[in-house]
Structure formats: C-alpha cells, structure tokens
Amino acid sequence: MMRWGTQTLVVDGPTRRVVRGRADLVTLGLPDGAELDVRPAVGGDLPGVVDLHERCSVRSRNRRYHGGSARPAPARLRRLLEPARGVTLLAAPTTSDSPTAPVVAMANLIGEGDTAEVALLVRDDWQRRGLGSALLRRVVWQAEQSGYAALDLHIQAGNTPMLRAVRRLDRPLTVDRDGSLLTLTVPLIAAVSPIRASLDLSVATR
Numbered sequence: 001m002m003r004w005g006t007q008t009l010v011v012d013g014p015t016r017r018v019v020r021g022r023a024d025l026v027t028l029g030l031p032d033g034a035e036l037d038v039r040p041a042v043g044g045d046l047p048g049v050v051d052l053h054e055r056c057s058v059r060s061r062n063r064r065y066h067g068g069s070a071r072p073a074p075a076r077l078r079r080l081l082e083p084a085r086g087v088t089l090l091a092a093p094t095t096s097d098s099p100t101a102p103v104v105a106m107a108n109l110i111g112e113g114d115t116a117e118v119a120l121l122v123r124d125d126w127q128r129r130g131l132g133s134a135l136l137r138r139v140v141w142q143a144e145q146s147g148y149a150a151l152d153l154h155i156q157a158g159n160t161p162m163l164r165a166v167r168r169l170d171r172p173l174t175v176d177r178d179g180s181l182l183t184l185t186v187p188l189i190a191a192v193s194p195i196r197a198s199l200d201l202s203v204a205t206r
C-alpha cells in the first residue's frame with residue numbers, strides 16, 4: 001500500500017488493478033486504463049440505476065435476479081439502493097463530463113444477522129474489463145469493515161464470469177447446490193459483530 005497525495009493507493013491482485021480513495025468514495029483503475037468512481041448509493045440514484053438495468057441484456061438481468069427477463073420495478077430498486085442493513089455501491093466512469101455520470105455497475109451487500117448477501121450487475125458493454133472482480137473485492141472489504149462473519153452469493157451454475165470473479169478472491173468457501181442454483185459462502189474475518197456494532201451505536205447516540 002502507498003500514499004498518493006492525501007489518498008490511499010492500493011495495488012490490488014495479479015492484474016494490478018488500482019484502488020485509491022477513502023471509505024465512502026474510491027477511484028478504481030481498470031487494467032485497460034479506465035477509471036471509475038465507486039460510492040455508496042443514495043435514493044436520488046434511482047434514475048441512473050433504472051438506466052443501468054435498461055442498458056443491460058436480458059441474460060445479464062436474468063443472471064442477476066434469477067428468473068424472468070423483466071426489469072425490476074422502481075420500488076424494488078429503491079429498496080436495493082438504501083437497504084435496511086448493508087450498502088449498495090455504484091460505479092460511474094470518472095471521465096464523464098456529464099454532471100450525472102452514467103451508472104455502469106452496481107454491487108449490493110444486504111445484511112441479514114451475522115451474514116450478508118452479495119450480488120453484482122455490470123453493464124454489458126463494461127463487462128470483461130475487470131470491473132466485476134474489482135467491485136467484488138470492494139464489497140468484501142466493506143463487509144469485513146462492517147463486521148459480517150460470512151458472505152452468501154447465489155449464482156447460477158452456468159454463470160462462468162461470476163464464478164471466476166469469486167475464484168479470483170482466492171478465499172476458502174463452501175458451495176451448496178439446489179438444482180442449477182449454487183450458493184457460495186465465503187467466511188470473513190469479522191472484527192465486530194454487526195449486531196454488536198448497532199448496539200454500540202444506539203448506546204452512543206442515546
């Protein structure tokens with residue numbers, strides 16, 4: 001790890017992806033030189049996330065939501081943007097001049113007790129450039145910071161890109177199979193139980 005100005009620079013993994021920034025906003029460099037800002041979603045991101053889904057292929061949406069090709073209803077997307085527990089990360093190219101840079105990928109971390117479920121969606125024209133793997137690493141980091149004990153990923157058995165992205169994490173995991181749906185569980189080194197953390201917070205703000 002190195003310092004770059006006031007920010008932290010991390011050279012990440014064998015493809016030497018670069019991540020720099022603070023906990024809430026990082027700039028991610030892909031191996032092909034593209035740069036993206038990755039930040040937690042807010043309710044106002046709904047139009048960008050609707051656009052992301054509209055620009056994704058039927059196959060990508062089907063792999064993300066496990067069934068049907070329909071776009072998720074705005075109410076469901078709104079809940080995903082601001083989950084009761086967990087976080088949604090959005091990626092947008094830094095080079096965009098537009099004040100509303102297009103959202104090209106979304107990573108969801110949905111907490112349930114001591115574990116959290118993770119799911120990714122990368123826009124088709126941004127796939128296979130290292131973004132999915134980098135976002136997955138980021139969301140794993142986020143989950144560890146939040147104190148979750150393990151992550152669950154529900155992945156269709158034929159979803160080679162997602163299975164390869166998980167394999168790139170190079171972490172021990174278990175696999176459960178239910179028909180064509182795999183559930184991969186990745187244990188984490190939880191520093192603080194998320195339940196404990198929320199108890200501490202409620203005591204501190206009383």
Ligand SMILES: CC(C)(COP(=O)(O)OP(=O)(O)OC[C@H]1O[C@@H](n2cnc3c(N)ncnc32)[C@H](O)[C@@H]1OP(=O)(O)O)[C@@H](O)C(=O)NCCC(=O)NCCS
Pocket residue numbers: 059060061063064118119120121122123126127128129130131132133134153154155159160161162164165168
């Ligand atoms: C799965 C997904 C997030 C991967 O994102 P991505 O940006 O393409 O991922 P990466 O570029 O980091 O590639 C990850 C791995 O998949 C491989 N890969 C990517 N696209 C591929 C394709 N079309 N065919 C075969 N392998 C592919 C890459 O080569 C890489 O493997 P490697 O590191 O062993 O070389 C993206 O394809 C996606 O959004 N798919 C639709 C939604 C989905 O499947 N979500 C997962 C549900 S949890």
